[in-house]
Amino acid sequence: MPASNTPQGAAQDDDLVFADETPAIASDGGHAWRVLIVDDDADVHSTTTFALGSLEMHGRPLAFLHVYSAAEAKAVLEREHDIAVILLDVVMEAPDAGLHLVRHVRDTLGRHDVRIILRTGQPGYAPEMDAIRGYDINDYRTKSELTRTKLYTSVAAAIRAYEQIHALEDSRTGLAEVVRANTELMALHSVGEMTLGILREVAALAGQLADGLLCACPPGAASVAWHVLASCGPSAELARDGMLAAGADGPTAALAQALAERRNLYHDDHLALYFPGKAHADFAAWVRLTRPLDDMRRGLVDVFTSSIAVGLDNVALMTDLHRAAFYDPLTGLPNRTRLVELVDDSLQAGADATLCLVDIDQFSETNDALGHQFGDALLVAVAQRLRARLDAGLALARIGGDIFSLLGQADLIDPAAMQDLFAAPFSIEGQDVQVSATLGLVRLVEHDGNAGDALKDADIALKRAKSQRRGGHFYFSRGMGVEIRERVRLMHALRTGFARGELFLAYQPQVELAARRAYGAEALLRWRTEDGRFVPPDRFIPIAEYSGLIIDIGAWVLREACAELVRVRAAGYLDFTMSINVSQVQFRHPHFIDMLRQALDDTGAPPERVELEITESMAMEEPDLLIERLAEIKRTGVSIAIDDFGTGFSSLSYLQRLCVDRLKIDRTFVTEITDAARGSSIAEMVIELGRNLGLSIIAEGVEDERQAQILQTLGCPLAQGYLFARPLAPSALIEWLASDARTRAA
Ligand code: C2E
Ligand code: MG
Ligand code: MG
Numbered sequence: 243m244p245a246s247n248t249p250q251g252a253a254q255d256d257d258l259v260f261a262d263e264t265p266a267i268a269s270d271g272g273h274a275w276r277v278l279i280v281d282d283d284a285d286v287h288s289t290t291t292f293a294l295g296s297l298e299m300h301g302r303p304l305a306f307l308h309v310y311s312a313a314e315a316k317a318v319l320e321r322e323h324d325i326a327v328i329l330l331d332v333v334m335e336a337p338d339a340g341l342h343l344v345r346h347v348r349d350t351l352g353r354h355d356v357r358i359i360l361r362t363g364q365p366g367y368a369p370e371m372d373a374i375r376g377y378d379i380n381d382y383r384t385k386s387e388l389t390r391t392k393l394y395t396s397v398a399a400a401i402r403a404y405e406q407i408h409a410l411e412d413s414r415t416g417l418a419e420v421v422r423a424n425t426e427l428m429a430l431h432s433v434g435e436m437t438l439g440i441l442r443e444v445a446a447l448a449g450q451l452a453d454g455l456l457c458a459c460p461p462g463a464a465s466v467a468w469h470v471l472a473s474c475g476p477s478a479e480l481a482r483d484g485m486l487a488a489g490a491d492g493p494t495a496a497l498a499q500a501l502a503e504r505r506n507l508y509h510d511d512h513l514a515l516y517f518p519g520k521a522h523a524d525f526a527a528w529v530r531l532t533r534p535l536d537d538m539r540r541g542l543v544d545v546f547t548s549s550i551a552v553g554l555d556n557v558a559l560m561t562d563l564h565r566a567a568f569y570d571p572l573t574g575l576p577n578r579t580r581l582v583e584l585v586d587d588s589l590q591a592g593a594d595a596t597l598c599l600v601d602i603d604q605f606s607e608t609n610d611a612l613g614h615q616f617g618d619a620l621l622v623a624v625a626q627r628l629r630a631r632l633d634a635g636l637a638l639a640r641i642g643g644d645i646f647s648l649l650g651q652a653d654l655i656d657p658a659a660m661q662d663l664f665a666a667p668f669s670i671e672g673q674d675v676q677v678s679a680t681l682g683l684v685r686l687v688e689h690d691g692n693a694g695d696a697l698k699d700a701d702i703a704l705k706r707a708k709s710q711r712r713g714g715h716f717y718f719s720r721g722m723g724v725e726i727r728e729r730v731r732l733m734h735a736l737r738t739g740f741a742r743g744e745l746f747l748a749y750q751p752q753v754e755l756a757a758r759r760a761y762g763a764e765a766l767l768r769w770r771t772e773d774g775r776f777v778p779p780d781r782f783i784p785i786a787e788y789s790g791l792i793i794d795i796g797a798w799v800l801r802e803a804c805a806e807l808v809r810v811r812a813a814g815y816l817d818f819t820m821s822i823n824v825s826q827v828q829f830r831h832p833h834f835i836d837m838l839r840q841a842l843d844d845t846g847a848p849p850e851r852v853e854l855e856i857t858e859s860m861a862m863e864e865p866d867l868l869i870e871r872l873a874e875i876k877r878t879g880v881s882i883a884i885d886d887f888g889t890g891f892s893s894l895s896y897l898q899r900l901c902v903d904r905l906k907i908d909r910t911f912v913t914e915i916t917d918a919a920r921g922s923s924i925a926e927m928v929i930e931l932g933r934n935l936g937l938s939i940i941a942e943g944v945e946d947e948r949q950a951q952i953l954q955t956l957g958c959p960l961a962q963g964y965l966f967a968r969p970l971a972p973s974a975l976i977e978w979l980a981s982d983a984r985t986r987a988a
Contacts, residue, residue, distance in 0.1 A: 748969035762819030849879030909943025
């Protein structure tokens with residue numbers, strides 16, 4: 243294109259700005275738009291640079307690269323990745339060298355951003371349009387057609403297209419960046435980590451180093467100072483003691499404005515970002531900028547702040563939840579969950595640590611007597627004293643109502659010193675309260691298992707300590723663990739055994755002493771395991787109680803014994819009474835009466851022929867519940883006996899208030915009767931007591947004739963024991979009853 247063809251003072255495109263002087267070729271390749279001129283005619287190179295040299299777009303000049311063949315162009319394009327436009331001659335070393343290059347750029351190099359303007363020397367010469375259609379060519383002109391103005395317009399349009407392609411590409415990767423940042427931040431659970439992360443991500447979006455602060459701004463606090471949640475870079479120095487003080491200008495003013503306008507504010511040298519909080523305070527960030535953000539980056543920051551606001555709110559909530567999950571609200575100490583974590587850490591570190599549970603003795607009595615508020619105050623006082631007096635290296639926690647725990651280096655935990663801390667009384671609401679503590683300890687080095695197991699072991703040791711002496715302590719030993727594991731094993735075996743029908747009832751006859759005739763029988767639970775071994779009830783019943791299995795088992799016993807009663811009656815023994823043992827746990831169950839009624843209804847057993855045995859120790863606990871329960875039972879028509887009588891400490895007045903029908907003299911007192919040293923005093927007393935209270939008496943464990951004689955002489959009407967019969971299988975019971983009847987008939 244000859245220079246003379248170029249019209250002077252060409253109409254200026256909106257995007258084209260001509261510099262006053264003839265510009266030098268931009269040396270700042272990074273900042274200029276780079277244009278590659280590919281033409282085998284040197285004149286074309288000079289006229290093009292002359293025509294376009296002064297063009298600027300968005301403040302950026304053009305920089306030209308010159309090559310004279312398609313082959314050279316290939317080499318340059320492989321090296322240079324930021325070429326915006328190629329001005330390409332179609333005919334060079336070969337008639338279609340230009341078109342080949344186009345194909346190479348798009349297909350081989352995979353370069354889709356670079357814009358291509360094709361030029362051909364001969365007017366009317368048209369390359370195969372089909373061949374180039376697919377190659378995203380910006381313009382196709384004959385050289386004579388390309389006047390200076392047209393060339394400007396064409397190149398300017400190409401550069402604008404190139405810029406848009408890049409903006410789209412940037413915003414796509416920018417959005418992907420926002421999504422990634424968002425996802426990563428959401429995974430952080432602490433406010434500190436997350437807020438710092440936000441500052442870093444904003445800086446990354448702005449393409450600079452993080453430099454700013456993020457504050458929590460509770461409504462109405464604008465005029466005072468804000469709590470700085472995170473800060474980084476030189477801006478960190480703006481915060482004093484974690485607070486950002488109010489100021490008429492500078493960061494605080496910018497933050498106040500963003501909060502007031504509820505939006506992000508963009509300035510050339512800083513940003514004030516607003517994060518709306520839902521449940522809590524709003525959040526705002528101030529970020530120093532090294533250069534202004536373009537529209538696209540602002541858009542991305544807007545998207546980021548609005549999406550992250552939800553996460554900030556969650557994380558604030560999470561902090562609250564974390565507190566609730568790991569700390570005891572009353573004392574502010576770590577709770578059980580947190581202790582488990584701490585023990586786990588100790589175990590993993592293999593530290594020579596001891597875990598010590600501290601149980602406040604008689605706390606529930608104090609609580610009941612003086613009220614919960616007083617009890618709470620006592621716990622707080624205990625927590626404060628322990629915290630103040632114990633070594634700071636020990637972790638203190640409150641893991642249950644009145645149970646504290648200590649965890650730390652074994653040599654820092656001394657049981658005697660611990661108990662000394664309770665020597666002085668606690669002053670609560672102006673009163674001196676004296677309490678003691680019982681300790682259960684476990685040495686973690688001797689422990690195998692996880693933190694939960696260690697805690698269980700410490701609890702076992704505590705229970706053992708309590709069973710011995712209040713105010714004492716006990717270290718867990720492996721032997722205790724073995725015993726517990728055996729019990730757990732037995733518990734599983736009992737559960738499956740019960741389901742498989744390994745439990746059954748034996749019936750031990752009870753007789754009228756004077757006539758020696760059958761009166762009834764006591765149903766006694768038996769467990770024969772799969773391998774034919776018998777597990778004694780004294781062993782498995784406590785386990786059934788402990789595990790709660792006794793509820794189902796007990797209900798089954800009630801039904802089964804009632805059914806047996808009905809069978810015995812059907813065999814003709816109508817004045818036969820069935821005694822059924824009831825465990826304490828079962829008795830306290832809220833549906834116990836329903837279970838009893840159900841058993842009676844389902845089997846059709848007459849209630850007046852059914853007797854329940856409760857133990858004396860049980861009769862002493864929770865008197866009010868017991869009195870009410872017994873009255874309810876009486877209303878069903880069933881009678882009640884107190885088992886193992888004489889082993890407990892029932893008071894006379896209390897006994898009178900219970901609706902019971904019979905006392906069962908414990909076997910130990912029956913055995914004593916023939917013992918020269920001890921004699922029959924207790925048995926006598928019980929019989930006398932029964933007479934005075936109008937209660938019937940039965941003696942259990944009668945093994946020989948002399949015992950029977952003495953009891954009869956003392957006025958005991960009924961007895962049970964090996965002398966008369968062992969516990970019998972149902973068929974044997976019927977046989978026993980038949981032979982008993984025959985004996986009397988004879
Ligand atoms: P218990 O209710 O005091 O039962 C009397 C225990 O003394 C029975 O032991 C019985 O076999 C035993 N016995 C009876 N006569 C003699 C004798 O002349 N000499 C000796 N040395 N022992 C005699 P067993 O069957 O081993 O039951 C032990 C305890 O297990 C029972 O004491 C009772 O507390 C509990 N138990 C048994 N069956 C059940 C049940 O179905 N439910 C509940 N909750 N507890 C039961
Ligand atoms: Mg009994
Ligand atoms: Mg008994």
